[in-house]
Amino acid sequence: MKKVTKSASLRRVERERKLGLTLFLGPFLVTFFIFTVLPVFVSVLLSLTDFNLLEFPNFVGLENYSRLFLNDTLFPKAVQNTLILAMITGPGGYILCFAFAWLINEIPPKPRAFLTLLFFAPSLSGGLGVVWSLLFSNDKYGYINAWLLEFGIIKEPILWTVNTDYMWPVCIIILLWSSIGTSFLTFIAGLQTVDKSLYEAGAVDGIKNRWQELYFITLPQMRGQLLFGAVLSITGAFSVGAAIFPSPTQDYTLYTLSMHLADYGGARYEMGYASAIAMVMFIMTYVANQVIRFIIGKLGK
Amino acid sequence: MKMNKVKSPKQETVGIFRKRPKYDEEGRLIYYKKKKLIKSRVNRSVGGDAVMLFFLLLCGAFMAFPMVYAISNSFKPLHELWLFPPNLIVKNPTLSNYKDMFTILSNTTIPFTRYLFNTLFITITCTFLRIVSASMAAYPLSKWKFKGKKAVNKLITTSLMISAPAATYASYIIYSTLGLVDSWLVYLIPALGSSFSLYLIRGFVDQFPDSVLEAARIDGAGDFRIFWSILMPNMKPAWMTLIVFSVRDYWNTGANIYIYREELKTLNYALGQITAEGMARAGVSNAVEVLMMIVPILTFLITQSNIIETMATSGMKD
Structure with missing residues (x-):
């Protein structure tokens, strides 16, 4: 049957396809290449030059990289901070997103809809960070300081954004709070499409509680959403910036690669060097993604 | 698995709702009734559900806190903003902050x-x-x-x-x-x-x-x-x-x-x-x-x- 229809319309289809492919795919593909793929290649080239925005770039080979890895005293610190922050806020945010989505899915529909809004609302507004800087303000009018003073827990205001003892926890709380967003909504949706009959079948097959159900049925059914969320979380985690802290941070605590990048690119105009930093960031993100994809691929197998 | 799922023609899920069509005697569609999707879940304990709901509301409050706080603060008169200790919920709501905002905005070089x-x-x-x-x-x-x-x-x-x-x-x-x-x-x-x-x-x-x-x-x-x-x-x-x-x-x-x-x-x-x-x-x-x-x-x-x-x-x- 297929052959009959083919001979009748195939030639027309083929002709239409060539034109169609150009028209359908063209606008996206051209702009995607120019504004997403090309910048990466340009970054690679720039990282081999001494470009400074003003003069024509000179080719310097791997000099930027050798300087970055061997002579830059801040670079190891930035890599270390980025890795630690990424390892906490990446998986932390990811697990929180999933845990909340899963828990919300467990409760009845009416509170579920309300809670979805509560949890998703922060990511809908761009600038709620202002509230955090009011809460963690360094003087006694900062709300947290005011409360702690009122209850007599502390005697003088804590310098939240300058005192290196407190910067990490404050930063992590804010980053985790802000990481719940797109992935969370993806998981909410993913959980709702899991075939409900599988749960009943699972109960017959001896699954005893919600934890077993989660591991043996829900997680393997959600592989697609889990991967999607992972890409978003990892990319976000590796490009993490300074949250509410003034950059550069006190004693370079919390100093991350993206701050290092902004410093060389935005303040010193050493574009070649900044591009080398950008390459390191991209490679770190890519490797982390491949690892996570491998792990998620193994789930429930 | 999702690909093989055969959708029953009688029910259609829309978001968290389930659309339930009604038919007359001859099988024609009369109207859709939206019905809340209530799952008959297996493997669940009532106690566990209650604890979860409580926990979620607690976390939800934390998540939504800065938003609620920003809304509350936006209605606070200036003296209340710097109260010591600060109020979470506004006592004497005022629109002065919004008025100020529009005053500032109406005085910009670019309208x-x-x-x-x-x-x-x-x-x-x-x-x-x-x-x-x-x-x-x-x-x-x-x-x-x-x-x-x-x-x-x-x-x-x-x-x-x-x-x-x-x-x-x-x-x-x-x-x-x-x-x-x-x-x-x-x-x-x-x-x-x-x-x-x-x-x-x-x-x-x-x-x-x-x-x-x-x-x-x-x-x-x-x-x-x-x-x-x-x-x-x-x-x-x-x-x-x-x-x-x-x-x-x-x-x-x-x-x-x-x-x-x-x-x-x-x-x-x-x-x-x-x-x-x-x-x-x-x-x-x-x-x-x-x-x-x-x-x-x-x-x-x-x-x-x-x-x-x-x-x-x-x-x-x-």
Whole structure:
């Protein structure tokens, strides 16, 4: 049957396809290449030059990289901070997103809809960070300081954004709070499409509680959403910036690669060097993604 | 598994609701009744459910806290903002912060309405361009067979892993070489090539049954007709989702390294200038927050049921 229809319309289809492919795919593909793929290649080239925005770039080979890895005293610190922050806020945010989505899915529909809004609302507004800087303000009018003073827990205001003892926890709380967003909504949706009959079948097959159900049925059914969320979380985690802290941070605590990048690119105009930093960031993100994809691929197998 | 699932013709899930059609004696559809989806769950204990609900409300309160707080603060008179200890909920609500905000905004060199127009224009146009371009590209990338399709799909997946700051400087060179700097083209043209948008929509097209497309082709429909009359209406939830993410992103567009002319700058940039005054403008800055929240939250509420349905189908497939 297929052959009959083919001979009748195939030639027309083929002709239409060539034109169609150009028209359908063209606008996206051209702009995607120019504004997403090309910048990466340009970054690679720039990282081999001494470009400074003003003069024509000179080719310097791997000099930027050798300087970055061997002579830059801040670079190891930035890599270390980025890795630690990424390892906490990446998986932390990811697990929180999933845990909340899963828990919300467990409760009845009416509170579920309300809670979805509560949890998703922060990511809908761009600038709620202002509230955090009011809460963690360094003087006694900062709300947290005011409360702690009122209850007599502390005697003088804590310098939240300058005192290196407190910067990490404050930063992590804010980053985790802000990481719940797109992935969370993806998981909410993913959980709702899991075939409900599988749960009943699972109960017959001896699954005893919600934890077993989660591991043996829900997680393997959600592989697609889990991967999607992972890409978003990892990319976000590796490009993490300074949250509410003034950059550069006190004693370079919390100093991350993206701050290092902004410093060389935005303040010193050493574009070649900044591009080398950008390459390191991209490679770190890519490797982390491949690892996570491998792990998620193994789930429930 | 999802592919094999046969949808019962009697029930259709829309977001968290289940549509239940009613038929008359001759089997004709009379009306749809929306019914709440109540799952008869196995393996659940009542105690566990209660603990979970309590825990979630606690966490939900934490998540929503800055938002509630910003709303409350935006109605506080100045003396109440610096109360010691601070109040969470406003005692004597006032609109003075909002009045101040509009006073400041009405005294800017560029009229406030110009910033508002800029943001509205960018948000609406870019969202539209993203949807059109991503939907059109998603169709062949998902359903057609052609040389290099696999490589392009792989490239799109990888491109999602590039964090924006990593390519900022290279992007700047490209924008300035193309002469896009200091015009809205820096928003409009890249909106056509958004890989995130494509990824989202492609996941949805992947789920669309091939048999329907083939049937249409046998009936003599061309690719444009199939795309416009069959695929697009069926992907409504997909582009509804994209609207929410896109409106959120573009509405919050602030200062931009590519835009220098004051009259081209956005509302968020103008409002950022107000909040930059710090403590002195704390009340006003909370009013600003609330003002900026309204549009994305409304978009979310309007499209909520559609989102939840769509996000489920945007799984990663290689």
